[in-house]
Amino acid sequence: MAEIGTDIQKAITLLQEGEVIGMPTETVYGLAGNAIDGRAVARIFAVKNRPAFDPLIVHVPDLETARQYVENIPEKAEALANRFWPGPLTLVLKKKPIIPDLVTSGMDTVGIRCPGHALTHRLLKALPFPLAAPSANPFGYVSPTKAQHVNEQLGDSIPYILDGGECNVGIESTIIGIEEEQVIVYRLGGLTLEKIESVIGKVILQSHSTSNPKAPGQLISHYAPSRKVLLGNIPALMQQYDEDISAILSFSHDYGVRNQIILSPTGSIEEAAKNLFAALRRLDKMNINFILAELAPDEGLGRAINDRLRRASSS
Numbered sequence: 244m245a246e247i248g249t250d251i252q253k254a255i256t257l258l259q260e261g262e263v264i265g266m267p268t269e270t271v272y273g274l275a276g277n278a279i280d281g282r283a284v285a286r287i288f289a290v291k292n293r294p295a296f297d298p299l300i301v302h303v304p305d306l307e308t309a310r311q312y313v314e315n316i317p318e319k320a321e322a323l324a325n326r327f328w329p330g331p332l333t334l335v336l337k338k339k340p341i342i343p344d345l346v347t348s349g350m351d352t353v354g355i356r357c358p359g360h361a362l363t364h365r366l367l368k369a370l371p372f373p374l375a376a377p378s379a380n381p382f383g384y385v386s387p388t389k390a391q392h393v394n395e396q397l398g399d400s401i402p403y404i405l406d407g408g409e410c411n412v413g414i415e416s417t418i419i420g421i422e423e424e425q426v427i428v429y430r431l432g433g434l435t436l437e438k439i440e441s442v443i444g445k446v447i448l449q450s451h452s453t454s455n456p457k458a459p460g461q462l463i464s465h466y467a468p469s470r471k472v473l474l475g476n477i478p479a480l481m482q483q484y485d486e487d488i489s490a491i492l493s494f495s496h497d498y499g500v501r502n503q504i505i506l507s508p509t510g511s512i513e514e515a516a517k518n519l520f521a522a523l524r525r526l527d528k529m530n531i532n533f534i535l536a537e538l539a540p541d542e543g544l545g546r547a548i549n550d551r552l553r554r555a556s557s558s
């Protein structure tokens with residue numbers, strides 16, 4: 244198992260030695276390594292069992308630092324960075340040669356973001372290089388929102404997990420790119436479409452394409468627990484699936500059964516997003532065969548929650 248702690252100096256030393264560690268962000272925990280050290284990047288892919296065609300996000304402390312790693316930033320992207328960084332927004336931009344091809348799976352663009360987490364901000368500020376970090380879960384599984392989640396699955400392969408507490412947002416960053424002046428959303432996430440559109444106007448949502456995905460986070464079967472997730476009307480599903488072999492994942496309603504997790508009893512979409520992945524992990528540990536789940540309201544973070552639930556249910 245990895246050591247879990249809050250020792251930034253230890254994290255810095257390990258990263259400078261080319262090690263890979265668990266790192267908190269406001270969205271989910273990342274598996275971080277020196278983004279400009281090909282060996283550290285290769286280690287990230289190996290620890291995660293991630294296919295080389297799935298590019299990594301590069302983390303920087305601020306927009307000024309981002310400029311060292313990307314070519315000219317389009318006006319709309321810059322407006323979004325100014326407004327929402329640090330925060331759950333990844334910008335896909337043309338990379339500079341200093342970013343290794345392995346990070347971007349050979350593409351000429353790199354996903355870059357400035358995470359909104361105080362401890363990680365200090366870490367990024369102290370390092371002379373940016374951090375490549377995918378979510379710290381085995382490829383295809385649910386992302387971790389607590390240090391303990393990282394330890395349970397990857398603890399044997401990494402020396403240290405920097406503990407930043409439970410992730411505040413709980414769902415991965417929203418990924419956007421600019422194609423011919425149009426803002427394209429590749430992955431719904433912790434920054435809502437409403438907020439993005441309030442700054443730059445209408446965007447195009449491309450996150451449901453399945454063939455040849457630009458962002459493999461778009462892969463239809465992703466973010467999936469090992470129990471089967473059935474998505475629909477919970478009372479109807481309860482008629483079909485016996486209480487002994489199923490558990491309920493409800494948005495806010497109390498269905499009055501023993502095996503049940505309510506994402507937000509008060510009906511807060513933000514609270515539901517924050518609790519979603521930990522709930523899927525808890526359900527996965529229950530002695531059941533089926534997770535009966537319902538969608539959240541299709542607005543704000545509810546869209547990202549529903550995107551993850553749909554993917555979880557299509558494995």
Ligand code: TXA
Nearest residue numbers: 270273298299352353354377378415416457458459460
């Ligand atoms: O919130 C997050 O984004 C977290 C935290 C740790 O920062 N990271 C995360 O990384 O979710 P990961 O690797 O699990 O998902 C990154 C997604 C992948 O689906 C990848 O395909 C996409 O970002 N991506 C990375 N670089 C890209 C690029 N140049 N163009 C399009 N998609 C890209």
Ligand code: MG
Nearest residue numbers: 377378386460
């Ligand atoms: Mg991931």
